[in-house]
Amino acid sequence: MELILASSSPFRQSLLNKLGITFRCQSPDIDESPVAGESPQALVERLARQKAETIAANAPHSLVIGSDQVAVIDDQIMGKPGERDKALAQLRLANGKRVHFYTGLCLLNSNSGNCQTAVEPVEVVFRRLTEQQLTAYIDKETPFQCAGSFKCEGLGISLFSAIHSDDPNTLVGLPLIRLTQMLANEGVDVLTA
Known part of the structure; x- marks a missing residue:
């Protein structure tokens, strides 16, 4: 079966490349507005x-990965700033x-219709930073397409005093530990694929 990442995110593509398996990317065109x-x-979970x-609607014989992420600050959802x-x-x-x-994750088998979903949480503790530090970070890394306005895989790591997560990949946008479990449920062992 073909593996498809339903995303145009270079961050998710980079993460999935870590598994060393063959896949292709296809960007879904959906409305990401909250209900x-x-x-x-x-x-x-719904968006993933x-x-x-x-993507699966036009991709027979495929396993399709969907993922979506939001940041929540003071009970307010933060998406990509743009x-x-x-x-x-x-x-x-x-x-x-x-x-x-x-981070919502979905693995959908387009043949069987089997759909596995999960929501993986991460808590990030931000340091107390000056206005000068915040603007310097924004100007250096331009994280405009990242939920929460930072790239933890880059200079954004300097913004934090702690990250609490079961999977460090989740914060970047694709929970690989959970994904490998989902793939195994579909008969794909990333170690032997």
Whole structure:
């Protein structure tokens, strides 16, 4: 079966490459707006599944991986900022606080319809930083396409005093430990593939 990553994210592609398995990427075109009253966990699980379903609809004999992530600060969902001012506002809001990230994961078998989903949490503790430090970070790394406005795999790691997670890949956007378990459930052993 073909393995498809339902994403155009270079970060997710890089993570999946760590497993050394053959896959291709296809970007799903879906509306990522939250539904009124939807929890962050329900949002990312729904979007991960919807991304996988969108690609699987035209991909017979495939295992399709969908993933989505949000940051939550003071009960407010933070998505990708898209621009400098919004990124800086997100970092100001996170400054000195605990921020929760939720990453939804879906593996959908387009033949059987078997669909596995999970939501993986990560807690990030932000250091207390000056305005100068925050703007310097934004200008150096331009994390405008990253939920929470940082790249933990780069200079963004300097923003934190701690990260609490079962899988360090989850914060980057693809929980590889859970994904390898899901793939094994579908008969794909990444060690022997």
